[in-house]
Amino acid sequence: MTANGREATSTDAIRVLITDDHPVFRQGLKGLLQALGGIDVVAEAECGPDAVRLAAELQPDVVVMDLHMPGGNGIEATRTITRTSPRIGVLVLTMFRDDDSVFAAMRAGARGYLLKESGAEEIARAVRAVAAGEAIYGPEIARRVLTYFTDMPDPRQAAFPQLTEREREVLELIAQGRSNAEIAATLFLSQKTVRNHVSNIFMKLHVADRAQAIVLAREAGLGETTKNAGTP
Structure with a gap:
């Protein structure tokens, strides 16, 4: 059997x-x-x-x-x-x-x-x-x-269609807990340019500060690779 x-x-x-x-x-x-x-x-x-x-x-x-x-x-x-x-x-x-x-x-x-x-x-x-x-x-x-x-759209892009591609890159790094200086170094931008992108992101997402932006970004799946301890 x-x-x-x-x-x-x-x-x-x-x-x-x-x-x-x-x-x-x-x-x-x-x-x-x-x-x-x-x-x-x-x-x-x-x-x-x-x-x-x-x-x-x-x-x-x-x-x-x-x-x-x-x-x-x-x-x-x-x-x-x-x-x-x-x-x-x-x-x-x-x-x-x-x-x-x-x-x-x-x-x-x-x-x-x-x-x-x-x-x-x-x-x-x-x-x-x-x-x-x-x-x-x-x-x-x-x-x-x-x-x-x-052909499925990237859900991270679909979540914030009002942002430009560069602004989404900056938001991704914000969601990872990166500072403006770290974002500037990662994306090869000046800190002034990063500050401008951050301001535009806050305005477009209708948030008052970095903490609120991080919450929205992580709810949309951004920042899944968080900054390791000790990363410069």
Whole structure:
């Protein structure tokens, strides 16, 4: 017997539940996966609620999940399955490539996301990766995810849009507890120029002194690298 109570097989095949509302697609995917070896399709579901029920009953290693199906969508099914049976990996296999679908699936707990146009080997590789506890995304989806995080605005800049880039640099150092002389040395500015920047920052942030500016800056995430003791 295996650790989860199932009888071990000679091939130790990955047990898969396919969820899709198109029977022809399900049959084709089943034949594709089983022909590659090492994967056993134990059941098929045509909607989200059926997938939840069969996943709870059969405890497959992987649920291959479509997203938009009559009678219950794949996002809710994914969320329920990953919450009630965390050991089961969900691999989304869908036609939808929009950001809303991708990130909704990720938030629901899906470990992988592929498009239905993916090749047989790519799908089989993803099933094996998800069964092993890895996260895997098709090339286009991976690019979307990377682009999303790369293009995210710096929250420190978004917090104080009224400040110039130089003023944000000065505020960062103020939040670290630096004196005007230390800021001048760090940014290669004169102390007079630093004093002018500090005055502009106080005016734009509507604060009366350095202490109030530090509080606002640290609440926005600035000054996380504080000055070490003894730093000149």
